Amino acid sequence: MRAEIVSVGDELLKGARVNTNAAFISNALAGIGVPVGRVVACSDRVDEMVSVFAESLQRADLVLVTGGLGPTRDDRTKKAAQQLLGRGTELNQEAYQNLAARIQKYGLEMSPSLRDQAMVIEGSRVIPNTRGSAAGMIISCGEQFHNHSLVLMPGVPSEMKAMMELTVIPCFAALSDTVIRHTPVKTLGIGESRLAEMIVDVEDCLPEGTTLAYLPHAAGVNLMISTIGHDRAAVDRDNRNVIEAIVLKADKYIYATSEVTLEETIGAMLFSRGLTVAVAESCTGGLVASRLTDVPGSSSYFLQGFVVYSNQAKHNTLGVPEETIAMFGAVSEEVARAMAVGCLEKSGADFAVATTGIAGPSGGSPEKPVGTLCLAIAKKNSAEVLSRRLVLQGDRQQNKLRFSEAALRELWQCLQLFYRKAGIS
């Protein structure tokens, strides 16, 4: 079985909205072994939708459409499906009752445009909407389209997601005879071409049905290893063998071979040893703290953060000596080290990470250009304070993100070293 996704809505073509629905649907379909061939975003004009639906139904067994089922004037997806298939609509009782209950709950009155949301294409299977009022539907499109299936869902992400999970995925899981396994390999501190050289032998002999993709991002490169086949055990084995071969070649750059983030990896390392962390941030403005606290349960190892933007705050809150700032400048390894030490003392944490730099767009100089980051890590009961200076490239928000990534990477490497030493002693 092969699927295509059609995302309806002018806002997608105007760049007013990013198409996150398609990514969610692709992911969900991969879980039941249904590969997605194409994703098409198109206008909500009826003639355009009729063409796009027809083309996709010729190519794919399953075409999933989101958007254009709501009560406002720009909702015309059902009209397009009617025209394409030459069918009428009928009132669905289950959908009508759901709609009536929602209308009552919000103190509204039934109107023709609201009632229309319970009308479905003749002969379709209804997808109940547990999060909203517009009914979804699964339509078998007849011989004209090789009995391929058309699935219509609302564009509101929460409504679409609930429909996918409760109805669409269970319905098509039973029909799929392929198995897909996607496994990420997440790396840090190495570029795309160097990584490619390092794993060239693995890439040269990938098993049949397995592909390897490079996904460069702000702070490194992730790999995606995908295996497709009919036998679950063989697919799992082939996929795992490739992952293991890559880990053998590039271990020191890999922080995860599953869908976990760097902050989750760090969190698990801290949590498993009962260690705590605190952060002192200037240029990252709270982003390092925010990323660490994105992880559920982070309150058990994240003690506190200091966002010390002004020199006065660096001095008053963390005790950074005014002479150090005057002598080396606020953006210097010396100030980063003093911030880390002050943060360690004030918080009582086991590790303290400090950042100071120039995110831009202004504030740079020939010696310290925009993109300069000084970071430091201090450890409890240790006189040694690590520090580093980097120059990265980007706009203000990219720099903040890359700075925060560099700080987390340094913390991760520091924890790795710490664990290795602990293992030896």
Next chain:
Amino acid sequence: MRAEIVSVGDELLKGARVNTNAAFISNALAGIGVPVGRVVACSDRVDEMVSVFAESLQRADLVLVTGGLGPTRDDRTKKAAQQLLGRGTELNQEAYQNLAARIQKYGLEMSPSLRDQAMVIEGSRVIPNTRGSAAGMIISCGEQFHNHSLVLMPGVPSEMKAMMELTVIPCFAALSDTVIRHTPVKTLGIGESRLAEMIVDVEDCLPEGTTLAYLPHAAGVNLMISTIGHDRAAVDRDNRNVIEAIVLKADKYIYATSEVTLEETIGAMLFSRGLTVAVAESCTGGLVASRLTDVPGSSSYFLQGFVVYSNQAKHNTLGVPEETIAMFGAVSEEVARAMAVGCLEKSGADFAVATTGIAGPSGGSPEKPVGTLCLAIAKKNSAEVLSRRLVLQGDRQQNKLRFSEAALRELWQCLQLFYRKAGIS
């Protein structure tokens, strides 16, 4: 002129990456009056790309492709273009020099796969890559494709964006004969259906060529007013008239009628009066500080932030009385108020914003469910401390985002009031 966008890469079909490039390109094209007809994401298989490029080139004057120009094996976009057009490649000297300079900078050696990034399709115009090594190109596709243009760019967002801004947009701006104006109207604190009721008269008499779209998001609803035509003055006038009519109806919920963020709006209000702000965060974990410092120049009004995750940090760092925490709990308006007052004192800022709440997924109770937020704002030289308790709904990261949005909204409203009073006195 009409455009289509083709986003190449298996990662888009596997849901491993959200297609943000297409949104950026659509937006940039709208600025020069070029509407986008379709966005297609497809596999990086050569045969598939050849079909997709051919179909798009039949429909659209301008087809912009991103992805598949890098040095690794899954980079096959040039091969597909060669096959489609029956042309070879040639080394471009300018691109080669850029590449050689980058390779030297990073201490690498030239290799055939790296050199390939300076090879362009015969007869194409090179798009210099100021952020990376792969050259882009603009290809006039000959009579077979009605002399339509094919633009190839890398998939790395920063490289693609620089190419769009420096070369592609200037090149096609001169050729476009339509004018498009998209203006956002950004609101806070009002739902979609109430807003629709409020502006029903405006929606009923939109001028010809103007459309109005609702874009609900985590914390409110934005509107997008789009006007298309051939006469710039008429397009601008029609668009502006609609905006003014909406502002008349819903002024108090609107914080911007341009592409500015809430944090930029707040920043401008603080900056214009020489006021300063500091934040004390528990549940938002640094996100409020990070958003405020996303704004260039924020160092002139953002003094510092305290991320006080543990009760001890709330007490030690901000002087929140231990009895207050014991009596009301860490998530309470009382603690939020004490945090705001402590933050004001420690930082010396004019305004202090404090958040404490339960982002989840654990930590909730019947009285204080996951999603509970208590926030407070203290003002310098004022005994009055504002505080509020809200219950929002979402997963941990959504809650953090909505909490931060609520805190910024409260600050915005507080600044509005402050300005109004200042205007009177």
